[in-house]
Amino acid sequence: MTIAAGPVGGGRRLRPARWLEPLLPIAAVAAMLGAWQWSGRYLNPILISTPTEVGRDLVELVARGVILEPLAESLEEMVVGGLAGIAAGIAIGVVMGRYQVVEKVLSPFVNFFNATPLVVIIPLVIIWVGISQKARLLFVFLIVLWPVLLNTLAGIRNVSRGYVDLGAAFGLTEAQMLWKVSLPAAVPYILAGARVAAGLAIIGMIVSEMEISLTGLGYLLITYGNSFLTGRLLAVVLVASLFGVGNVLLLRWVQAAFFPWIIGSAADQR
Amino acid sequence: MDRGDRRGPPLRRQDVLDIEGVSHVYETRHRRVEALREVSLSIREGEFMSFVGPSGCGKTTLLRIIDGLTAQSAGRVVFRGVELTGARRDMGFVFQDINLLPWRNVRQNVEIGLEARRLPAAERRQRAIEALRMVDLEDVAEVPPYTLSGGMQQRVGVARALAIDPQVLLMDEPFGHLDNFTRETLQIEIARLWAKLGTTVVFVTHDVDEAIFLSDRIALFRGRPGRLTRVIDVDLPRPRWEFNVRAHPRAIEMREAIIEYLGVRADGQG
Numbered sequence: 315m316t317i318a319a320g321p322v323g324g325g326r327r328l329r330p331a332r333w334l335e336p337l338l339p340i341a342a343v344a345a346m347l348g349a350w351q352w353s354g355r356y357l358n359p360i361l362i363s364t365p366t367e368v369g370r371d372l373v374e375l376v377a378r379g380v381i382l383e384p385l386a387e388s389l390e391e392m393v394v395g396g397l398a399g400i401a402a403g404i405a406i407g408v409v410m411g412r413y414q415v416v417e418k419v420l421s422p423f424v425n426f427f428n429a430t431p432l433v434v435i436i437p438l439v440i441i442w443v444g445i446s447q448k449a450r451l452l453f454v455f456l457i458v459l460w461p462v463l464l465n466t467l468a469g470i471r472n473v474s475r476g477y478v479d480l481g482a483a484f485g486l487t488e489a490q491m492l493w494k495v496s497l498p499a500a501v502p503y504i505l506a507g508a509r510v511a512a513g514l515a516i517i518g519m520i521v522s523e524m525e526i527s528l529t530g531l532g533y534l535l536i537t538y539g540n541s542f543l544t545g546r547l548l549a550v551v552l553v554a555s556l557f558g559v560g561n562v563l564l565l566r567w568v569q570a571a572f573f574p575w576i577i578g579s580a581a582d583q584r
Numbered sequence: 585m586d587r588g589d590r591r592g593p594p595l596r597r598q599d600v601l602d603i604e605g606v607s608h609v610y611e612t613r614h615r616r617v618e619a620l621r622e623v624s625l626s627i628r629e630g631e632f633m634s635f636v637g638p639s640g641c642g643k644t645t646l647l648r649i650i651d652g653l654t655a656q657s658a659g660r661v662v663f664r665g666v667e668l669t670g671a672r673r674d675m676g677f678v679f680q681d682i683n684l685l686p687w688r689n690v691r692q693n694v695e696i697g698l699e700a701r702r703l704p705a706a707e708r709r710q711r712a713i714e715a716l717r718m719v720d721l722e723d724v725a726e727v728p729p730y731t732l733s734g735g736m737q738q739r740v741g742v743a744r745a746l747a748i749d750p751q752v753l754l755m756d757e758p759f760g761h762l763d764n765f766t767r768e769t770l771q772i773e774i775a776r777l778w779a780k781l782g783t784t785v786v787f788v789t790h791d792v793d794e795a796i797f798l799s800d801r802i803a804l805f806r807g808r809p810g811r812l813t814r815v816i817d818v819d820l821p822r823p824r825w826e827f828n829v830r831a832h833p834r835a836i837e838m839r840e841a842i843i844e845y846l847g848v849r850a851d852g853q854g
Binding site (some may be wrong): 464477478479480482483484485487490492495498499501563573574575576577579 | 650651653672673675677679681683685686687696697699701702729731744748833
């Protein structure tokens with residue numbers, strides 16, 4: 315029996331020619347759009363429409379201002395609910411990280427909520443605050459809270475042994491240790507939590523607009539779907555995915571602008 | 585070769601640190617490791633004392649016990665007649681892993697011990713710059729630490745310890761991760777600093793040449809559990825950067841004796 319002596323898994327992969335490398339993704343998307351467009355000749359447009367039709371509908375939605383108000387509503391929900399959730403997640407995570415008693419008391423509840431698919435609490439949210447924007451904000455808040463909280467807590471708990479020694483050797487108090495060492499050291503974890511939260515905030519926003527009260531982009535999706543206006547429906551889908559792209563870019567900018575040391579120090583450790 | 589006689593050199597100085605029968609046992613869930621057994625030693629005011637021995641002989645553990653980073657299982661550490669408990673704010677500690685905080689610039693890193701003492705910002709800044717000047721790094725005060733070379737980073741580590749104006753400077757294999765050339769440069773720099781400041785230094789290393797070059801006395805540790813079995817006076821003239829210490833017949837004799845005593849070969853030294 316022979317066992318391969320070469321690199322196993324993740325060693326070598328087939329690589330395209332250097333000049334081809336940047337072109338491949340572009341070509342793939344172009345091919346997909348072409349195939350999609352071509353399929354329009356044979357398929358009922360209600361099924362998946364065509365790129366040109368989606369493009370035309372998108373321009374029209376924007377030009378006639380139909381999409382502006384729902385867009386603003388959705389954006390507000392995502393930003394306000396999301397930011398509140400992130401802030402609360404960091405705050406509760408810090409308190410749990412600082413006081414073990416609090417951690418012990420809260421952790422069963424935190425784990426419970428984190429494990430629960432939170433759409434199930436929508437009826438409860440409606441019972442609490444009624445069918446209103448408040449309910450939608452609360453839902454986005456609740457869905458965003460847990461990943462940020464857990465990541466913040468993990469970051470604070472996993473402060474390196476070296477930093478703990480540093481704090482002890484130079485006589486930092488517990489509070490100084492938290493604010494000056496543990497919390498900054500937890501920032502990469504918190505940002506990872508925020509990335510997860512950003513994705514969840516969009517889901518929370520759309521779901522609450524569909525399930526709690528028909529407004530925003532969720533309203534448009536349901537309306538166009540029910541009317542078989544597939545072109546418009548997909549135009550709204552495109553806008554929703556731009557929310558995701560926007561969030562990723564925003565978080566990347568936040569890291570580069572305020573926490574440049576994350577990349578710098580990681581490169582240093584290599 | 586000198587006896588392990590602690591009555592010491594003609595220059596009679598007072599003891600600052602008395603280590604009396606210190607033992608330490610690390611207890612983990614899986615095993616129990618006796619790291620140090622009944623170590624006694626007196627360190628004199630203004631002396632450069634090195635702890636030398638192979639890895640795992642307890643020398644770093646003893647240094648940590650002196651600084652209060654690790655609580656000894658038995659015995660006492662007495663500093664100027666007062667028994668020590670808990671972390672020491674008036675001792676400066678230099679870590680092998682340096683432990684600079686990447687989100688702070690060089691100067692802010694040096695200020696950390698001064699923040700623990702709640703000095704006003706202007707005074708902190710002034711003392712940090714002064715400390716950086718001592719290690720010739722005031723030019724990079726406002727730069728992130730990860731942009732510096734390993735040798736410069738460790739000089740920041742030294743400046744951070746000097747900034748608190750320490751009664752005793754504790755150094756835990758500070759040059760262990762550095763290349764030979766950088767290490768020799770820093771050895772000379774430390775020798776000059778010590779000659780100028782006259783601070784009591786306790787220096788842990790497994791590099792015999794380094795210990796001979798720097799020290800007034802060398803405490804030899806061996807075995808598991810580690811015991812301090814011998815103390816050697818390094819009766820070489822100073823300043824030692826003015827001649828080739830390694831080629832000095834007395835130094836050669838001392839090195840051979842130490843290496844033979846510790847039961848390791850010269851080329852086995854890392």
